[in-house]
Amino acid sequence: MNAFPTVQTALITGASSGIGATYARRLAARGYNLLLVARNEARLRLLADELTARHDIQIDILAADLEQHGEIERVANRLRNDQQISLLVNCAGVALNGSLAEADIDSTHSLLQLNLLALTMLSSAAAVRFSLAGRGAIINIGSVVALLPERFNAIYAASKAYVLSLSQTLHAELSSRGVQVQVVLPGITRTEIFERSGSSLAQIPPSMVMEVEDLVDAALHGFDQGELVTIPSLPDGDDWHAVTQARMQLAPNLSRNQPAARYH
Template identity: 60%
Template sequence: MSGSTQTSTALVTGASSGIGAVYAERLAGRGHDLILVARDRQRLEALAADLQARHGVNVEVLSADLAQAADLTRVEQRLRDDQRISVLVNNAGIAMHGTLAEATAAQIDSLVALNIVAVTRLAAAAAAQFGAAGRGTIINLASVVALAPEMFNAVYSASKAYVLSLTQTLQGELKNKGVQVQAVLPGVTRTEIWERSGLDVAQIDPQMVMDVGEMVDAALSGLDSQELVTIPSLPDAADWQVYIKARDALGPNLSRNSAASRYK
């Protein structure tokens, strides 16, 4: 998708505000037609009208709650069937404030349904359609807490670690099929997700909070550079490679026919 101006369609979830809305605006600026997915139809329609007027692209509104089985199936089927779609921005998600012990079953189920189940189902649908067509881009929004889970809530952090792992695995499965895959790991980004989770971003050190436009622009720059994992605030990409090399060094000893001598 690097610098692409060809007409193709991008499906963006969680598109009514925040990161998703900015992705929609940037992709429209690159010439992509759009399918905007979120629960709030009114906000989606206002965004669609604005993007059509400013960028001259076709924008369709698909109102859906991806935590609900019927709505998820509808969007999933659209991804599988619509050959015009060549970009998926898997952005819809929720956060949760507080400890795991304090979380209600409903809160846990809701977060897992959106951050894990919906992300996986849509990625699978896109992988099937894009892989068969020999082209396409899947962008999965994770978080830096995938690498530093102690920074935040247990369920949210674990869900984003899952998204990172899913993306890395997908890249291995799709690398010979012409499909580009990217995991984006933002730090704290100034969006509505924090208010909804009960966390006041104003209480966080301003040096740790990035504006959403800057975050998405960095993520798209990483996509253009063919990065599998993009951490918008990381100054030196070599630091990520050091992390990967340290992980790879564990490889020969992760599965052996006997326990390590230190356990005997």
């Protein structure tokens, strides 16, 4: 078994802006060393300079385009080989507007590469090493759109449903091996994602928009409590537990040797 060193490193994808950059600030304040990943190297360097000036930590940056298979592999290799890394935050993601019928093939491909493939390959690399060590954690940034697919763009919502499902399975596979998994489902959060996807927050009622610092602080609170699914906006956590219970009640009847009577 590989022992983790006392000072741990968090690898954060999508660290150049928004939720990922805020995780970097909060984890730096908690004393983590950081490995920051995104495409924009200049922004990562600025953030690294800001945080090393403020905290006694080490920060490394890895500029990578996680839509490219070889680049995903480069980051996954770092996860496989760098024994200091004990926390993976999969935050890099893009959104897409419009219906499936209107979707541009190249943008669709990019979204699937980043939101699904990169997150899966990095989670897999982390899962292997963390479970061998018997310690470590994976935080995946999903979205509440996973719970309301009828109301959002099909491709983005489906990608976030995948993140939720993958994280639930990962938790089932890894919790007994000492590896913590959390999936965070943010609602609308003030970041650059809207401008990047050609939309805007202007039409959205302010009561529905969370500030990114509040989102990440709440998510880390859920992480500290060992939550699997954290929905920062949801006032009553029992509402989510009721959904999970209702789903589990279906379990004994989901695979039987006869069709249900209503289909005879």
